[in-house]
Amino acid sequence: MIALIDCxxxxxxxxxxxxxxxxxxxxxxxxxxxxxxxxxxxxAKALGIKMGTPAFMIGDLIRRHHIKVxxxxxxxxxxxxxxxxxxxxxxxxxxxxxxxxEIFGDLxxxxxxxxxxxxxxxxxxxxxxxxxxxxxxxxxxxxxxxMANRFAKKHCRDQGVFVAxxxxxxxxxxxxxxxxxxxxxxxxxRMLEQHDxxxxxxxxxxxxxxxxxxxxxxxxxxxxxxxxxxxxxxxPAPAAKKNICTSRSFGKLITSKREIRxxxxxxxxxxxxxxxxxxxxxxxxxxFIQTNPHRRQDxxxxxxxxxxxxxxxxxxxxxxxxxxxALDLLYKPGYNYMKTGVMVLDLQPASEVQLGLFDxxxxxxxxxxxxxxxxxxxxxxxxxxxxxxxxxxxxxKLKQEHLSRSFTxxxxxxxxxxxxxxxxx
Numbered sequence: 001m002i003a004l005i006d007c008x009x010x011x012x013x014x015x016x017x018x019x020x021x022x023x024x025x026x027x028x029x030x031x032x033x034x035x036x037x038x039x040x041x042x043x044a045k046a047l048g049i050k051m052g053t054p055a056f057m058i059g060d061l062i063r064r065h066h067i068k069v070x071x072x073x074x075x076x077x078x079x080x081x082x083x084x085x086x087x088x089x090x091x092x093x094x095x096x097x098x099x100x101x102e103i104f105g106d107l108x109x110x111x112x113x114x115x116x117x118x119x120x121x122x123x124x125x126x127x128x129x130x131x132x133x134x135x136x137x138x139x140x141x142x143x144x145x146x147m148a149n150r151f152a153k154k155h156c157r158d159q160g161v162f163v164a165x166x167x168x169x170x171x172x173x174x175x176x177x178x179x180x181x182x183x184x185x186x187x188x189x190r191m192l193e194q195h196d197x198x199x200x201x202x203x204x205x206x207x208x209x210x211x212x213x214x215x216x217x218x219x220x221x222x223x224x225x226x227x228x229x230x231x232x233x234x235x236p237a238p239a240a241k242k243n244i245c246t247s248r249s250f251g252k253l254i255t256s257k258r259e260i261r262x263x264x265x266x267x268x269x270x271x272x273x274x275x276x277x278x279x280x281x282x283x284x285x286x287x288f289i290q291t292n293p294h295r296r297q298d299x300x301x302x303x304x305x306x307x308x309x310x311x312x313x314x315x316x317x318x319x320x321x322x323x324x325x326a327l328d329l330l331y332k333p334g335y336n337y338m339k340t341g342v343m344v345l346d347l348q349p350a351s352e353v354q355l356g357l358f359d360x361x362x363x364x365x366x367x368x369x370x371x372x373x374x375x376x377x378x379x380x381x382x383x384x385x386x387x388x389x390x391x392x393x394x395x396x397k398l399k400q401e402h403l404s405r406s407f408t409x410x411x412x413x414x415x416x417x418x419x420x421x422x423x424x425x
Contacts, residue, residue, distance in 0.1 A: 001107040001108070001115055001138055001139065001140060001165075002104055002105065002106060002107065002138070002139060002140070002141060002142055002144075002145045002230075002234075003092065003104065003105040003107055003115070003118075003119065003122075003136055003137065003138045003145060004098075004102060004103075004104055004105075004136070004137045004138075004142070004145040004146055004148070004149045005088055005102070005103050005105060005122060005126075005134050005135075005136050005149075006101060006102045006134060006135050006136075006137075006149050006153075007081075007084060007101035007102070007132050007133070007134050008132075008133045008134060008135055008153065008160075009039055009040065009041055009042070010039065010077065010080075010081075010100065010101035010132070011029040011038070011039035011070075011072065011077055012027045012028075012029055012039050012040065012041045012044075012070075013131075013132050013133060014073070014076055014077050014080045014132070015027060015029065015068075015070050015073075015404055016131075017080070017130070017131035017132065018404070018405070018407045018415055019404070022041075022068055024043065025041070025043060025066070025067075025068055026040075026041055026043035026044040026046075026047055026049075026065055026066075026067040026068065027040070027041040027043070027044060027067065027068045027069075027070065028040050028041070028044050028049060028055075028062075028067060028068075028069055028070070029070045029071075029072055030055055030069065030070065030071055030072060030402070031072060032072065032248060032249055032398055033249050033250075033251055033398050033399040033400075034055055034069075034071055034399050034400065034401055034402065035054060035055065036052045036053060036054050036055065037049055037050075037051065037052065037053045037055065037058075038051065038052070038072070044067060047061060047065055047067070048061075049061070049067075055069065069402045070402050070403075070404060071398075071399075071400035071401060071402040071403040071404075072400070073403055073404050073406070075406050076404065076406055076407060076408060077100060078100065079408045080130060080132060080408065081100045081101060083129070083130045083408075084101075084103075084126055084130050084132050084134070085097060085103055087122075087125055087126050087129050087130060088103055088105065088122060088126065090125075091105075091118065091121065091122050091125070092105035092106070092107065092110065092122075093109070094106040094108075094109065094234070094236055095236065096234055096235050096236055097238065104142060104145065104234065106234055106236075107138070115138045115163050115165075116138075116161055116163050119136035119138060119161040119163070120136075120159075120161055122134070122136060123135075123136055123160050123161060133160070134160065135149055135152045135153045135160045135161070136149065136152065136160065136161045136162075137149030137150070137151065137152050137161075137162050137164065138161075138162070138163045138164065138165075139163070139164035139165070139169070139228075140164075140165075140228040140230070141225040141226075141228060141229070141230045141231070141232070142182075142225065142230070142232045142234075143181070143182050143183065143222065143225035143226060143232065144164050144169070144172075144225065144226065144228065145164075146182040147164065147172060147173075147176055147180075147181065147182065147200065148162045148163070148164040148172060149162070150176070150180065151164070151172045151175065151176070155175070169228075170201070172200075173199065173200040173201035173204060173226070174199055174200075174201040175199070176199055176200040176201075177198065177199060177200075178192045178193065178197050178198060178199055178200060178202065178203055179193075180200075181200050181203070181222070181226070183218070183222050184222070188215060188219075191214065200226060203223070203226060204223070204226050204227055206223065208220065208223065211223050240278070240280070240347070240349075241278065241280070241347060242345075242347060243343055243344060243345045243346075243347060244271050244274050244275060244282075244343065244344050244347070245271070245341060245342070245343040245344075246267040246268075246270040246271050246274075246341065246342055246343075247267065247288075247339065247340065247341025247342070247343075248263070248267070248339065248340075248341070248398060249338055249339045249398075250263070250337070250338060250339065250340075250397075250398075251397055251398050251399035251400075252399070253292065253336040253337065253338060254336070254337045254338075255333070255334075255335065255336060255337065257327075257331050257333070260289065260327065260331065260337060260340055261324065261327060261389060262389070262390060262391050262393075262394065263340050264287060264323055264324070264327050264340055264342060265320055265323070265324070265387060265389040265390040265391075266383070266390050266394075267340070267341060267342040268285070268316070268319050268320050268323040268342045269316050269320070269383065269386065269387065269390060270342075271319065271342055271343070271344045272314055272315065272316040272319050272344075272370075273316070273374065273377075275314035275344060275347070276314045276350075276370060276374060279349060279350050279351070280314065280347045280348065280349060280350060281312040281313050281314045281347070281348060281349075281350045281353055282309070282312060282313065282314065282319070282344035282345060282346060282347055283308060283309055283312045283345065283346035283347075283348065284306050284307065284308050284309065284344070284345040284346045285306070285307050285309065285319055285322040285323050285326060285342065285343075285344055285345075286304060286305070286306040286307075286326075286342070286343040286344075286345055287304065287305060287323055287326035287327055287330060287340070287341070287342050287343075288302070288303065288304030288305075288330070288340065288341050289301075289302075289303065289304075289327070289330050289331065289337055289339070289340045290302040290303075290337065290338060290339050290340070291335050291336055291337055291338055292336065292338035292339075295336070295338075298335070298336050299334075299335060301332060301335045301337075303330050304330070305326045305329055305330055306326075306345065307322045307325060307326050308346075309322060310356045310359060311353065311354070311355055311356045311359050311361075311363075312346075312348060312353050312354070313353075313363075314350060314370070315366045315367075315369075315370055316370065316373070316387060317366070317369075317387065318361075318366070319344065320387060320389060323342055324389065373385055
């Protein structure tokens with residue numbers, strides 16, 4: 001059996017952990033630059049706020065119902081996610097993190113435990129130790145576990161647990177519209193409904209030959225998963241990334257090349273840090289800049305360039321050299337720039353670097369410098385030690401007018417009681 005543990009309305013739940021006054025109150029969390037609603041409490045959903053709704057379109061609704069609006073606090077959410085996953089790993093040794101708020105657990109080696117009891121214990125432990133509510137779905141395959149988790153949220157909200165086995169599995173399949181099956185997009189959903197496959201129970205009975213013909217081998221795997229035959233491999237360790245990208249829209253339109261350089265340098269530093277964390281190096285650096293296509297009154301410009309390094313590297317200094325060169329080639333004055341981004345490509349393990357014949361850089365020394373930089377930033381905070389081109393005055397930073405404190409990642413912002421700092425979950 002496989003369990004899927006999913007945090008309920010995760011971003012909203014993180015905000016509520018440190019602000020109890022938000023309990024039972026409609027809350028939404030906005031995307032970058034306070035753009036669209038990307039997380040909604042159940043109370044906000046009940047008011048008709050849809051996922052992805054632009055904030056400016058629901059201003060009257062926000063004021064009328066006193067909806068709490070939060071800017072995305074990714075530092076807080078990442079740290080809370082790590083804490084949740086750590087608790088779950090105490091119960092299930094073999095897990096696969098699927099997203100920031102979802103994790104699969106392999107229960108094959110825990111057959112001595114009753115699945116429903118284990119799920120309840122996990123749910124209670126996560127809530128007690130982190131404050132985050134979770135739902136647990138358990139079934140024979142990943143696809144069924146995903147469906148069971150959804151069923152738990154919709155039909156077993158108080159218990160927060162659903163085990164899809166025997167009669168319960170039949171009930172779940174019959175209650176799940178085919179468009180809500182994990183892996184079926186809108187196009188396939190329409191096609192299946194046109195052929196009278198309305199629910200997952202209908203799809204389970206579909207002829208294999210027809211599914212393979214109409215939905216290819218992907219549909220065949222999905223059909224097997226629905227029938228309780230595992231086809232999606234369990235991956236305890238995340239697959240190696242093929243590229244790493246960091247990009248942001250600016251909080252305001254930018255014309256200054258210096259401010260764009262700051263952003264490109266910061267994004268390059270982020271990519272380099274992630275490379276070192278994964279033990280990888282990059283062979284290519286890709287940089288792009290663009291204006292706002294929705295501002296028709298502005299002259300538009302979008303361009304990108306990819307430069308190849310002489311020797312694959314994860315050194316921030318070396319990647320910055322290429323990124324700055326790319327920006328020099330890309331930048332044109334006179335435009336209102338909205339966004340820039342950096343991507344490192346053609347990744348390979350750091351242990352398999354092919355050195356250049358004429359390479360004169362002391363790479364062993366550079367590695368030690370990067371290790372020291374990473375250690376200092378781990379101790380004192382991200383980017384406290386940085387390269388000069390990043391600077392400290394971020395005029396291009398994201399618009400975050402409703403940002404909560406970094407309760408778990410900055411000592412100066414931890415929760416307090418009676419004026420004294422206290423430990424947080």
